Amino acid sequence: MILVxxxxxxxxxxxxxxxxxxxxxxxxxxxxxxxxxxxxxxxxLANDPRHIFVRGDxxxxxxxxQLLAEHRPRAIIHFAAESHVDRSIHGxxxxxxxxxxxxxxxxxxxxxxWSKLTETEKAAFRFLHVSTDEVYGSLGPAEAPFSETHxxxxxxxxxxxxxxxxxxxxxxxHTYGLPVLTTNCSxxxxxxxxxEKLIPLMIVNALAGKPLPIYGDGxxxxxxxxxxxxxxxIREVLARGRVGETYNIGGWNEKTNLEIVRTICQxxxxxxxxxxxxxxAAQITxxxxxxxxxxxxxxxxxxxxxxxxxxxxxxxETGIEKTVKWYLDNPEWVAHVQSGAYREWIDRQYxx
Ligand code: NAD
Ligand code: DAU
Numbered sequence: 429m430i431l432v433x434x435x436x437x438x439x440x441x442x443x444x445x446x447x448x449x450x451x452x453x454x455x456x457x458x459x460x461x462x463x464x465x466x467x468x469x470x471x472x473l474a475n476d477p478r479h480i481f482v483r484g485d486x487x488x489x490x491x492x493x494q495l496l497a498e499h500r501p502r503a504i505i506h507f508a509a510e511s512h513v514d515r516s517i518h519g520x521x522x523x524x525x526x527x528x529x530x531x532x533x534x535x536x537x538x539x540x541x542w543s544k545l546t547e548t549e550k551a552a553f554r555f556l557h558v559s560t561d562e563v564y565g566s567l568g569p570a571e572a573p574f575s576e577t578h579x580x581x582x583x584x585x586x587x588x589x590x591x592x593x594x595x596x597x598x599x600x601x602h603t604y605g606l607p608v609l610t611t612n613c614s615x616x617x618x619x620x621x622x623x624e625k626l627i628p629l630m631i632v633n634a635l636a637g638k639p640l641p642i643y644g645d646g647x648x649x650x651x652x653x654x655x656x657x658x659x660x661x662i663r664e665v666l667a668r669g670r671v672g673e674t675y676n677i678g679g680w681n682e683k684t685n686l687e688i689v690r691t692i693c694q695x696x697x698x699x700x701x702x703x704x705x706x707x708x709a710a711q712i713t714x715x716x717x718x719x720x721x722x723x724x725x726x727x728x729x730x731x732x733x734x735x736x737x738x739x740x741x742x743x744x745e746t747g748i749e750k751t752v753k754w755y756l757d758n759p760e761w762v763a764h765v766q767s768g769a770y771r772e773w774i775d776r777q778y779x780x
Contacts, residue, residue, distance in 0.1 A: 429453065429454045429455070429456065429499050429500065429501045429502065430447075430453060430454075430455055430456070430501050430502060430503045430504070430505060431455075431456045431458065431495065431496070431499065431501040431503070431504045431505070432444055432447075432455050432456070432457050432458070432504075432505045432507065433458050433459070433486050433504070433505070433506045433507055433508035433534065434458075434459055434465070434486075434506070434507035434508030434509060435455065435457035435458070435459055435470070435481075435507065436457065436459040436461060436465035436466055436467055436469060436470060436481075437459070437464050437465055437466075437507060437508070437511070437622075438464070438469075438511075438616070438620050438621045438622060438625075438655070439507055439558070439616055439655055439658060439659070440457075440459070440507040440508070441466070441469035441470055441620050442469075442618065442619065442620060442655045442656060442658075442659055443505065443507065443659045443662060444457055444470060444473070444479065445469075445470070445472070445473070446656060446659045446660070446663075447659070447663070448473065448476065448478055448479065450663065451663075452478070453478075454477075454478040454479070454480065455478065455479055455480070456480045456482060456495060456499045456501060457470075457479060457480065457481045457482065458482050458484055458486065458491075458492070458495060458508070459481070459482075459483065459484075459508065460483065460484060460485045460486070460508070461483055462510070463622075463769050463770070463773075464510075464511065464512075464622050466620070466622075466764075466765060467481070468761060468764060468765075469620045480499070482495060485526075485530065486506075486508045486526065486530040486531070486533065486534045487525065487526065487529055487530040487533045487534075488533070489533045489536060489537050492533070492534060492537035492538075493537045493540060493541065496537060496538070496540075496541035497541065502549075502552060502553060502554070503553065503554040503555070503556065503666060504534070504538055504554075504555050504556065505556045505558065505662065505666065506531065506534060506555065506556065506557050506558055507558045508526065508530065509526060509527050509558075509590065509593075510522045510523045510526050510527060510586070510589070511586070512586070512624055512625065513562070513584050513586045513587070513718070514624070514718060514777055515586075515624075515773075516584055516585035516586035516589070517584065517585065517718070517719055517720075518776070518777075520585035520589075523585050523586055523589040524585075524589055527586075527589035527590055527592065527593050528589050528592040528593055528596070531557070531592075531593040531596055531597070532596050535555070535596060535597065535600045535606065538555050538600075538606060539600060539604055539606055542555075542606060542607075543604075550607075551607070553607055554607050554608070554609055554666055554671070555597070555600075555606055555607065555608045555609070556608070556609045556610075556611070556662065556665065556666050556669075557593065557594065557597040557608060557609070557610045557611070558611055558613070558662065559590050559593065559594050559610055559611060559612045559613070560587065560590050560612060560613060561574055561612050561613060561614045561651070561676065561678070561725050561727055562582060562583075562584065562586065562587035562590065562722065562725065563580050563581075563582050563587055563590055563591040563594055563612060564578045564579070564580065564581060564582075564612070564725075565579075565580075565581030565582060565583055565587075565722065566581075566583060566722035566723045566724060566725070567723070567724040567725065567726055568723070568724070569724065571724075572728065573651075573678075573726035573727055573728040574612075574676060574725070574726065574727055574728060575676065575728045575730075575731070576612075576673075576674045576675070576676055576731055580594075580595075583720050583722055584720055584722075587722075594610055594612075594674075597610055598610070601671070601672050602672075607671045607672075608671070608672060609665050609666065609669045609670075609671065609672075609673060609674075609675070610673075610674045610675070611661065611662060611665055611674070611675050611676075611677050612674060612675075612676050612677070612727075613653060613658055613661075613676075613677040613678070613727075614650065614651035614652065614653050614677070614678045614679060614725060614726075614727045615650045615651065615652050615653065615725070616652075616653055616654075616655045616658050617652055617653075617654065617655065617747065617748070617751055618654050618655035618656060618747065618750070618751050618754070619655070619750075619751065619754040619758075620655075620761075621655070622765060623762065623765065623766070623770075624770070624773060624774075624777075626685065626688065626689075627688065627692065627748075627751065628755065629641075630688075630689050630692050631692060631696070631751075631752060631755045632755065632762055632766070633711070634692065634693065634696055634708045634711060635696070635700065635755075635756075637711070638711065639711055639712075639713040640689055640693075640708070640711045640712045640713060641713055641714075641715040641778055642685055642686060642689060642712060642713065642714050642715065643685070643715060643716070643717045643718050643721060644714070644716075644717035644718070644721060645714070646684060646685045646686030646689070646714065647684050647685070647686065647723075648684065648685050648721060648722070648723055648724065649682050649683065649684050649685075649723070649724040649725065649726070650682070650683065650685070650688075650724075650725050651678045651679055651680070651681055651682050651683075651725055651726050651727045652679050652681045652683060652688070652744055652747070653677065653678060653679035653681070653740060654679065654740065654741075654742035654746075654747035654750070654751075656741075656742070657679065657740040657741055657742055657747075658677060660738065660741075661675075661677045661732060661738050661740075662677075664732070664736045664737075664738045665732070665736065668735075668736050669735075669736065670735070675731060675732045675735075675736075676727050676728060676729055676731065676732065677727070677729060677732060677738075678726075678727025678728070678729040678740075679727075679729075679740045679742075679744070679747075680727075680729065680740065681743070681744040682724075682726050683744065686712075689709075689712060690709055690712075691744075691748055692708075692748065692752060693707060693708035693709040693711075693712070694707075694709075695748060695749060695752045696708045696752060697709075699752060699753065699756060700756055715778065
């Protein structure tokens, strides 16, 4: 049995689905179901007794302690977070509460549970913290990609709150001996991603005939990783990662935002041509930049390859093809997530 937090979100739900396919080991899934959590992602598990869903907050110490005592997991995989940089700029409070205070309470509950295990169980237990490359800050064009020893220089309320959580996880290992692992990953994309993030936003806007809003000059660079590759990397780190260590996870796919959006337009031009025969790229619009927008992220993922033999399976070309097709094949999922709350956010961020 493992405990997953945030298992109804984008990466968490992909992880739970892949885990139950690959491992046949039950999962307790603790998720508060914020705007980003969606049980529709897990609909295929509705009658699967191996998936136990609990709606609740990672910051609810009593609830987490009770779940740990009841289910006695051998590991906690911690995905739950507020994850959207633009939202963190508009309202940092939730990010501090969930990403820092919530992670602290989760660590305390885990420590209480772990300290009462037998010596063998204690040695086998793992707390795997899922973090981001954004904690390392922004790179210049010629700088080497982020390695695990790169200094922490977070620039947004989101990345600062994730950096805070990374430091807490590290301290709980160093001070109390909790067997932790931390992963810092680059931008994920794939099925079930909420359409406020770049790739799904561009796909749904393109199909709806809306503008494709690119911040600033579109030359900001991200490294892109297909979500299922992230999930397999986490399984490897959990199985064989060295306790107390950090592993950077990346796709070896540095691209500018403009390249990403143009690629999506090309795929859509082939798979679902516009009725008027024009290219979707005609919908590209340059809009006001994100405040403090990090210019470039790049991941040096050699450590996880060297130590655990993990490399991503998808190239950007194969991953984006699968992703675009998934959004085309799942219009109901898209329609359901575009609720009143979603529309409010889009109006606030981009104007009505
Ligand atoms: P997401 O926003 O899609 O999902 C987050 C999930 O956490 C949601 O289901 C939400 O309901 C849940 N949640 C939020 N606050 C909670 C709380 N207080 N208690 C319990 N559940 C809560 O996020 P995601 O993109 O799936 O990211 C998952 C994790 O991976 C995050 O920790 C994020 O920082 C990290 N990460 C994401 C990316 C990316 O590109 N998406 C890249 C690197 C790292
Ligand atoms: O690097 C990992 C991080 O990637 C994760 O930790 C975060 O949880 C995840 O949200 C993501 O953060 P980004 O800020 O990089 O993702 P986002 O999809 O919001 O933006 C990607 C890039 O696209 C960024 O440079 C901003 C730009 N962008 C984004 C949106 C939503 C646009 O140009 N226009 C947009 O409308």
